[in-house]
Amino acid sequence: MIISIPSILLSLGGKCLLSCALVFLQWNHICKSFLGVFSVSLAVVDTILTLFVTTLHMHADGYVFLLGLKLTRYHVCLLVQILGQMCNALQCPVVVVAGLDHFLRVTQRLQPATGRTRFIVCLFMTGLLWYLAALYVFLQSDFIPVMEGVYHTQIHQCWIIHTTQILQVSMFLLLTLCCAALHAGCSTQFLKNPPLKDRSTDRSRAHSRRDVVHQAIHIFLKTWAPFLLFLAMMLLLPVGLPAYLGLNIAWLCFLNSLLIAVVLCAVCPVSQVSQGLAAVPPDSFCEWTFQCIVSVS
Secondary structure, three states: OEEEHHHHHHHHHHHHHHHHHHHHHOOOOHHHOHHHHHHHHHHHHHHHHHHHHHHHHHOOOOEEEEOOEEEEHHHHHHHHHHHHHHHHHHHHHHHHHHHHHHHHHHHOOOOOOOHHHHHHHHHHHHHHHHHHHHHHHHHHOOOOOOOOOOOHHHOOEEEOOEEOHHHHHHHHHHHHHHHHHHHHHHHHHHOOOOOOOOHHHHHHHHHHHHHHHHHHHHHHHHHHHHHHHHHHHHHHOOOOEEHHHHOOHHHHHHHHHHHHHHHHHHHOOHHHHHOOOOOOOOOOOOOOOOOOOOOOO
16 A cells, blocks of 8 residues: 555554553553563654654655665655564564463463563563564565655655454454353353263353353453454455554553453363452453352362
């Protein structure tokens, strides 16, 4: 798609303002999870890029010198295209690492780590993902910059790739969530007339699991139903989302809540939930409190 440079700068500026607002909103606990640390790094990268390309575009001569290099409006398009490629490359790895982080926290498979240790691990994983994404874009991908064949002062628009990965990731995770809910419902139905002597215990356990799943889905939908409608509109309308906007902190906040819901429905820690001991990852938008859950040993 072809987008004018002023439109690119305006959208990048809006993305930076939204990112800063969401980071400050979650500042008390944003560094306690991988997604939080990655969100801060994304906000820093977006802010630096926005300030740089804005200065480059608004300069009277149409170019600036940085470290002995002459940078022109060609580099505005080039940097935005590189950012879009890196955002595409980071989508799936971020989902996988965040999902693993949430799973280990909810299931408590590892020994509880101190806040400083967890932050260092999350910071290391964040830096590693950015580094690997840069290596992939520059060395392994088929990325070829697309530039207009005109003098740099005459460049007023850039060719930008669009992304559909947000829709693909959302559909996959929502399908997983639906499968967990169906499994919980079916397990209750299958235990209506079991041949076992302890059928009452099994039925109570199944009902407890179903209650956890239903409450988790209700908590998630109560907050994010409007965003799901927005994603549905994007799926139905032939409007592409520029790749450099695909990875943003609003999307990461939604992803955080969705991954929590998926992990809670898949793992379903009934005993921890019933005692209020479930180690739910920090979430500024959903209040993960469960009521009337009976634990059955």
